Amino acid sequence: xxxxxxxxxxxxxxxxxxxxxxxxxxxxxxxxxxxxxxxxxxxxxxxxxxxxxxxxxxxxxxxxxxxxxxxxxxxxxxxxxxxxxxxxxxxxxxxxxxxxxxxxxxxxxxxxxxxxxxxxxxxxxxxxxxxxxxxxxxxxxxxxxxxxxxxxxxxxxxxxxxxxxxxxxxxxxxxxxxxxxxxxxxxxxxxxxxxxxxxxxxxxxxxxxxxxxxxxxxxxxxxxxxxxxxxxxxxxxxxxxxxxxxxxxxxxxxxxxxxxxxxxxxxxxxxxxxxxxxxxxxxxxxxxxxxxxxxxxxxxxxxxxxxxxxxx
Numbered sequence: 001x002x003x004x005x006x007x008x009x010x011x012x013x014x015x016x017x018x019x020x021x022x023x024x025x026x027x028x029x030x031x032x033x034x035x036x037x038x039x040x041x042x043x044x045x046x047x048x049x050x051x052x053x054x055x056x057x058x059x060x061x062x063x064x065x066x067x068x069x070x071x072x073x074x075x076x077x078x079x080x081x082x083x084x085x086x087x088x089x090x091x092x093x094x095x096x097x098x099x100x101x102x103x104x105x106x107x108x109x110x111x112x113x114x115x116x117x118x119x120x121x122x123x124x125x126x127x128x129x130x131x132x133x134x135x136x137x138x139x140x141x142x143x144x145x146x147x148x149x150x151x152x153x154x155x156x157x158x159x160x161x162x163x164x165x166x167x168x169x170x171x172x173x174x175x176x177x178x179x180x181x182x183x184x185x186x187x188x189x190x191x192x193x194x195x196x197x198x199x200x201x202x203x204x205x206x207x208x209x210x211x212x213x214x215x216x217x218x219x220x221x222x223x224x225x226x227x228x229x230x231x232x233x234x235x236x237x238x239x240x241x242x243x244x245x246x247x248x249x250x251x252x253x254x255x256x257x258x259x260x261x262x263x264x265x266x267x268x269x270x271x272x273x274x275x276x277x278x279x280x281x282x283x284x285x286x287x288x289x290x291x292x293x294x295x296x297x298x299x300x301x302x303x304x305x306x307x308x309x310x311x312x
Contacts, residue, residue, distance in 0.1 A: 007190050045291060052285035057278050074285040083284070086261055087269035090176065094265065095244040095297075098180050103233070105188040111194035111221075125196075129189035136186065140253040142167070143182045146184045167256050172262035179250050179263060189242065191264055198232040199225070230254075234305045245294050266290050 020094065053076070055068050078084045109128050113121055146153050147168040154164040168178040202225060210220045226233070248267040251257055257264040257272075266286060274283030 007100065028130055029218075047290070047296055048284045048287045048291075052288050054281045056281040056284070061188045068185055068296075070281070074282045075289075078282065078289070083261065083264070084269060087264045087266045090264055091245060091266045093176055093244065093246070094183075094247055095182065095241060097176075098183060098244045099237065099240045101180065102188050102244075103191065103236060104193035105184055106236070107195050109188065109192045112200055112223075113192075113196055114199040120239075125193075128192055131186050132189040136249050137253055139186060140250060144254055147178055170259055172260050174258060175255055175263050182254070183244075183247065183250055191240065192215050194232060194236055195229065198229045202228045230305075230308075234301065238301055241301070245290065245297075266293075284298050 053069060055073075058083055105159060111123060112118065113128075118124060145151070147155075149155060149167045149170065152168070153178050154168070159165055166174055168174050206224050206228075207220055210224050215223070245267045246267050248271060251263040251265055251268055252271075255263045256269055267290065270283045270286040270290070273279045273286060
């Protein structure tokens with residue numbers, strides 16, 4: 001027996017920890033996170049649910065004796081309001097088109113930077129990420145000028161190649177695509193960094209083995225890269241869906257919900273209900289419906305991902 005083995009054998013063995021003690025220690029470690037979740041998530045959701053069952057308005061703010069319980073009347077009124085359904089439709093369009101476009105742009109940029117086919121990669125990484133950290137309102141105002149019908153740089157480029165100028169923000173047919181172009185440009189850098197981080201963890205040996213077997217670039221991407229980044233792709237899709245369901249500042253600054261209510265989102269509709277018309281009970285009902293919509297879509301995404309084997 002060596003000296004080290006003798007020393008280890010001579011040391012007294014510590015008794016196994018009591019399961020109750022381990023349980024208390026575990027709860028102690030997670031308690032701060034649970035408290036934060038309760039304060040910043042559970043309590044506001046519960047408060048919104050309670051307010052949505054009342055006629056809470058500007059008069060109730062002055063005197064709570066004016067507050068009345070109305071049950072589901074706010075929800076009934078919302079479901080019979082065509083403006084609410086228009087906002088739901090617009091939000092669905094933003095999410096349906098914007099989420100795939102944002103993920104595709106982020107993944108393409110990450111693949112480009114990870115492939116090392118361009119020089120000065122740190123410079124490009126900063127350039128791609130810079131729009132995400134710039135002030136949203138300032139960049140939205142700048143894009144208003146870029147999309148201007150007569151003086152905008154984009155229409156100047158179109159007319160320069162013989163195409164007609166487009167009224168990007170003044171037509172219901174082009175207002176949503178115009179805002180989506182801005183939103184994708186503004187947000188894709190964040191998801192790009194997430195994709196770039198996970199792409200750098202994919203072993204090069206897998207790509208090399210596939211290349212030796214004769215697999216082309218698309219085949220390697222489909223059968224090597226995508227399975228390796230599937231859990232991250234699920235995470236990014238969930239984050240993107242929640243983000244596009246909560247669009248507000250972009251249509252507020254660029255179109256004020258127009259033209260013809262074509263860019264009014266659910267969050268914009270909630271803002272007007274609560275802070276323009278002071279129907280705070282109705283606004284709370286909108287907020288709770290939006291929460292349920294995001295939760296439902298997230299559960300569907302998780303179910304589809306589990307079915308496809310993206311995560312266990």
